[in-house]
Amino acid sequence: MHSKFLPTISLSELIALQEENQIEAIFEQLVLPLHEELYKQQDFSFIETLSPGQELLIRYDYVRMQVLQGGFIQLIQNGYVNLLLSMPLMLKQVGAVEMGQLLDDVLKVFSLNYEGLSKETSVEEFAKLYEEYTEFEELDARFAQENGATEKAIVSYALRFPDEFIAL
Numbered sequence: 001m002h003s004k005f006l007p008t009i010s011l012s013e014l015i016a017l018q019e020e021n022q023i024e025a026i027f028e029q030l031v032l033p034l035h036e037e038l039y040k041q042q043d044f045s046f047i048e049t050l051s052p053g054q055e056l057l058i059r060y061d062y063v064r065m066q067v068l069q070g071g072f073i074q075l076i077q078n079g080y081v082n083l084l085l086s087m088p089l090m091l092k093q094v095g096a097v098e099m100g101q102l103l104d105d106v107l108k109v110f111s112l113n114y115e116g117l118s119k120e121t122s123v124e125e126f127a128k129l130y131e132e133y134t135e136f137e138e139l140d141a142r143f144a145q146e147n148g149a150t151e152k153a154i155v156s157y158a159l160r161f162p163d164e165f166i167a168l
Helices: 011-019 023-041 046-050 052-077 087-093 099-113 114-118 125-130 136-159
Strands: none
Touching: 011 136, 023 046, 023 052, 023 136, 046 052, 052 087, 052 099, 052 114, 052 125, 052 136, 087 099, 099 114, 099 125, 099 136, 114 125
16 A cells, blocks of 8 residues: 655655664654654544555554653553554564564563553552563563664665655
8 A cells, every 4th residue: 555645755865864874863754754744633543544664664663662661561551552463564574573573472461461451550550560560571671672673674674665655
């Protein structure tokens, strides 16, 4: 599926950033217009109008922001676990096999502990989830370790198929 939203971003600027190994800067330039449009529309169904690559980009960015700030428990408690459902396959398709497997592992732990992890919590109860579900500590650490390689894989995919991400 082609995106109905293709921001105007200079491909030559993105390539120059790639030559300088500025992967994070490329990632941010590609995802920022998606966040801006999502904020403007105030409707998560916007994500369904994106190309598969754009959809992975914005899903991964939400996951990244949540997990690097408060781990997978925060992501789950903030209601973003559904973002993970299609991501393992999407990540494997862009070459981020390890992160795809990691998110699959997270989904397995979540499903095994669905009842305890999906209930609404007070601040105190939320804090106790970290003590109760210690298996997420390793998963959080693996995420932080794989994040750079995953961003690089997504950016490499975007630069191989720029017409899926930007107006040329």
